[in-house]
Amino acid sequence: MFSEIRLKERRLAIGLSQVDISNQLEINRSSYCSWESGRAKPNQKNLIALAKVLDVDVAYFESEYNIVNNFLQLTTANQQKAEEYVEELLQSQQSNKVIQLFPVPVLSDIALSAGLGEAQFDEYETEIVYSAAEQYGYDIAAWIEGDSMNPVYKSGEVALIRTNGFDYDGAVYALSWNDSVYIKQLYREETGFRMVSLNEDYPDKFIPYEDEPRIVGLVVSHFMPVVGR
Template sequence: MFSHQRLKAQRQALGYNQSQVAKALGISRMSYSYWESGKTKPNQKNLKQLADLFQVQETYFESEYPIVTTYLQLSDDNKTKAEQYVDQLLQTQLEAQQKVVQLFAVQVLSDVALSAGRGESLFDEFETETVYSNVEQSGYDLAAWISGDSMEPLYQNGEVVLIKANGFDYDGAVYALSWNDSVYIKKLYREKNGFRMVSLNHDYPDRFIPYEDQPQIVGLVVSHFMPVIGG
């Protein structure tokens, strides 16, 4: 690959200015300045003229020139060692690239924890924070933290739960529910006079919410994940 840095360095080393080089090559100073800035590069004819003027080989202006010239000065044994070392470097680089995992950002409500326990306060002002998942998440309207262990083993404390904002669809689904200034994540069953909240963890008893308390369905829980640490 043509190196405009090596072209400029050699011109300066020989004490030429850009106008002098351009005049010797029969081109405009602007055309030459484009070579040194990397905007364009000389064609094969110009490259030969430059090599003659600067008293170097045409390959001198290639970015790989220092590596190649050094390699050619090595003994056969050292050439073999150099080739093996380069192969090792390339293999290490490829392995490192394969380990790179793409992360996907998710905006989570900072002030709202969906209680998988006794219930958490629902704040009036909602701020968000960014967490990362190693899987792209979709099909949800909002995300919030899970707090507590009443929905274990499926829903873990510290996970992020993804919610599709809608009303009650069917019994036994897991919903986010707002009740008495608290927000819960539970299995819901609609009964004659209210909702029955059921935990997956059998250490927690069922709870009944009368309709007169005006519980609000935040939405259906569609997915959950543990954020990637260090994202």
């Protein structure tokens, strides 16, 4: 990439004015000034002429010239050391990158008992955790505890729930029953709901409608917090 800084430094180093160079190149001064200001770059014809006036190689005006020129003067062993050092710098730079995190309010230590609706969740405390990706399309965030939904839903993750009723068999819902909330695959049967765990070590559970189970909502996503709890 053409470097206006290197152009100006070379001109000053050999004691030429902008007018001196523009006259030798037979261009107007404003054109030359645009090269030094970075507003424009010389075409190949003017670049070759400019290098001749300033007594340098055409590659001199490249911003990487010093790096490449110095590297080529190193011994083979030192070139290898230089390459290794550059790799270390790149890795260090990448590890120090600022990663944007997105806050997610999660219901804190709350058992979602039967009868609670979306509007009532505002009465309860939340704690803030952070996700590496922005989360959309949910109404409630709650902790997942236990291993009954392994390997998909892991203990310590946050479940994102969209508050709605029952949509279809086999989807994963948050269901409130007997003062506890279960995150399970749900199937509607004639007299109740059948809850199915993904972990085969856990048997199915049947919940009769007479127990008044309440569907909190559909689990639309889940994530392991980057920071939190």
